[in-house]
Amino acid sequence: MSAAPTATTGVGVIGCGAISAIYLSNMQRVFNNVNVVACADLDPARAAARAAEFGVPRPLAVDDLLADPEVDIVVNLTTPDAHTAVSLAALEAGKHVYSEKPLAVTRQDGSLLVEAARARGLRLGCAPDTVLGAGLQTCAREIDRGAIGKPVAALAMFLYHSHERWPAFIFRRGAGPLFDMGPYYLTALVTLLGPVQRLSCGASRPFAEKPAMLGPDRPGTVRVEVPTHVSATLEFAGGAVASFVATVEVWEPEPFRLRVYGTEGTIEAPDPNSFGGPARTFFPGAPSWTELNLLPNYGQNSRGLGVADMADALRTNRPHRASGELAFHVLDVMCGLVESSETGQHYTPLPTTLAPPRLNEGPF
Ligand SMILES: NC(=O)c1ccc[n+]([C@@H]2O[C@H](COP(=O)([O-])OP(=O)(O)OC[C@H]3O[C@@H](n4cnc5c(N)ncnc54)[C@H](O)[C@@H]3O)[C@@H](O)[C@H]2O)c1
Numbered sequence: 001m002s003a004a005p006t007a008t009t010g011v012g013v014i015g016c017g018a019i020s021a022i023y024l025s026n027m028q029r030v031f032n033n034v035n036v037v038a039c040a041d042l043d044p045a046r047a048a049a050r051a052a053e054f055g056v057p058r059p060l061a062v063d064d065l066l067a068d069p070e071v072d073i074v075v076n077l078t079t080p081d082a083h084t085a086v087s088l089a090a091l092e093a094g095k096h097v098y099s100e101k102p103l104a105v106t107r108q109d110g111s112l113l114v115e116a117a118r119a120r121g122l123r124l125g126c127a128p129d130t131v132l133g134a135g136l137q138t139c140a141r142e143i144d145r146g147a148i149g150k151p152v153a154a155l156a157m158f159l160y161h162s163h164e165r166w167p168a169f170i171f172r173r174g175a176g177p178l179f180d181m182g183p184y185y186l187t188a189l190v191t192l193l194g195p196v197q198r199l200s201c202g203a204s205r206p207f208a209e210k211p212a213m214l215g216p217d218r219p220g221t222v223r224v225e226v227p228t229h230v231s232a233t234l235e236f237a238g239g240a241v242a243s244f245v246a247t248v249e250v251w252e253p254e255p256f257r258l259r260v261y262g263t264e265g266t267i268e269a270p271d272p273n274s275f276g277g278p279a280r281t282f283f284p285g286a287p288s289w290t291e292l293n294l295l296p297n298y299g300q301n302s303r304g305l306g307v308a309d310m311a312d313a314l315r316t317n318r319p320h321r322a323s324g325e326l327a328f329h330v331l332d333v334m335c336g337l338v339e340s341s342e343t344g345q346h347y348t349p350l351p352t353t354l355a356p357p358r359l360n361e362g363p364f
Contacts, residue, residue: 008035009311010070012095014062014086015077016041016050019100023077023304024054031308033315033364034073040065062086066093072314073098073123075307080174084109087124091116096123096314098307101183102334103327105174110331114324123314124324128184129306131191132321132359133275134299138292139260139267140358143192147281148262151193154242155259156185156272159252164211168222170248171210176226177246178203178334181273185244185258186234186330188272191356192260193236196333196349203227203341206249232337267292275302297363308364321357329354 011027011034013020020039027034038058041047051059058068065071066089074090076083076099084104087097097117103126104110117124130136143151158181162170169175190196205227214220229247236242240260258269265283270276276299280289298305306322313320329352336347 007315008033009314010035010037010072011075011307012037012065012068012071012073013039013050013056013075013077014041014065014090015079015082015100016046017077019303020050020077021053022301023075024050024056026302026304027307028054028056030302031304031364033311034304034308037070038065038068066090066095071095073307073310075304076100079169080105080179084113087113088116091120091122091124094120094122096310098125098310098322099127099327101127101327102174102179103324103331105179107332107335110328114328117324123310123320125306125310125320125322126324126327127303127306127322128187128272129303129309129322130184130272130275131187131357132298132305132309133302134294134297135270135275135277135279136188136191136272137359138277138294139269139279140192140356141295142267142281142292143260143262147265148260148267149264151238151240151260151262153261154189154193154240156189156242156244157255157257158182158185158246159250159255160248161251162210162228162248164213164219166212168212168214168220171212171222171224171226171228173225176228177248178227178230178337182230182246182334183327183330184272185246186333187326188258188269189234189242189244190326190329190354192269193240193242194238194356195236195329195352195354196234197237198235198346198348199232199333199336199340200346201230201232201337201340203230203338227338227341230337230341234333275299275305309359309361312361312364319355321359323354323357325352325354326357
């Protein structure tokens with residue numbers, strides 16, 4: 001990826017676990033407009049190790065990172081249960097924030113973060129930024145230009161079966177297939193079809209306990225706190241109605257992830273947990289699918305693209321794309337799905353003015 005050198009924005013990473021490697025690699029080596037100046041973790045050894053691995057000048061304690069004047073954007077890569085506290089502390093320290101998904105675990109906490117950022121004139125952004133990748137942006141462009149006509153329906157499916165090597169947190173509050181994988185599918189649907197206007201949901205928890213890893217090399221059994229099979233109907237403001245399934249209870253050898261059906265044809269999007277393709281279209285009368293040529297940028301694993309876009313947006317004074325408003329809408333929808341499954345009622349998401357993300361800038 002080549003881009004003209006630009007002024008860089010200082011980034012501080014909090015949370016130096018598994019996903020931090022690809023963020024640090026991309027922010028230090030791929031994106032030219034950000035520079036990671038500090039990193040922190042509850043476990044100082046992890047911060048020190050990541051700093052050494054990726055040339056981050058200052059492994060710090062969390063409070064010291066928040067006080068560091070060279071940190072403009074805090075990238076919050078902690079576990080979901082810590083997202084709200086870490087993001088809020090960063091906003092209160094006057095930093096812009098980009099968080100891993102989900103934005104928060106409850107609607108109330110998500111709203112707190114959106115308001116805290118707004119009140120201070122700070123940016124709030126959130127993963128997934130896969131929707132800014134070549135695959136989903138190509139699909140968005142095709143739908144926008146009317147290639148499949150008017151969207152009338154969509155199917156989005158995360159179909160999986162859990163196994164005993166999975167980490168125990170997957171079955172705890174704030175995770176499960178809905179909160180862990182749902183953000184990719186729901187953010188992709190909102191990117192392609194606009195905000196959700198109304199929803200309903202059925203959900204189940206077929207097993208009270210599941211085998212899982214309680215720690216490294218510690219197999220055991222965990223209590224299942226969340227639904228592990230979720231089946232939703234989502235009505236979009238533009239008129240399309242989607243069926244969305246997020247499950248870790250099924251054996252499915254040939255899953256597809258996301259299809260949008262229009263009045264003139266069908267588009268199959270790539271895995272929403274990826275930046276690239278393949279993406280393809282089908283039209284009546286055609287003998288088979290046609291693979292789409294993808295947009296040129298960000299077909300590789302570009303985690304951190306949302307941060308680079310935020311840095312560019314700060315410099316050029318425009319909205320950033322993987323926004324807090326988008327992530328809050330997705331959180332509101334996820335909470336609504338759980339509530340609908342419990343009450344048997346439809347849920348109407350809170351009003352939103354979010355613009356489905358279209359990445360027109362870059363490469364960064
Ligand atoms: N692992 C993946 O493949 C993956 C992929 C995409 C997104 N994510 C998301 O990224 C986030 C992190 O996931 P992970 O897999 O890297 O988890 P992880 O458990 O490997 O790492 C999280 C790190 O955050 C640190 N931490 C927790 N609370 C903290 C706090 N209050 N202050 C400072 N540090 C704290 C932990 O010590 C740990 O090192 C999650 O939101 C997850 O949903 C993970």
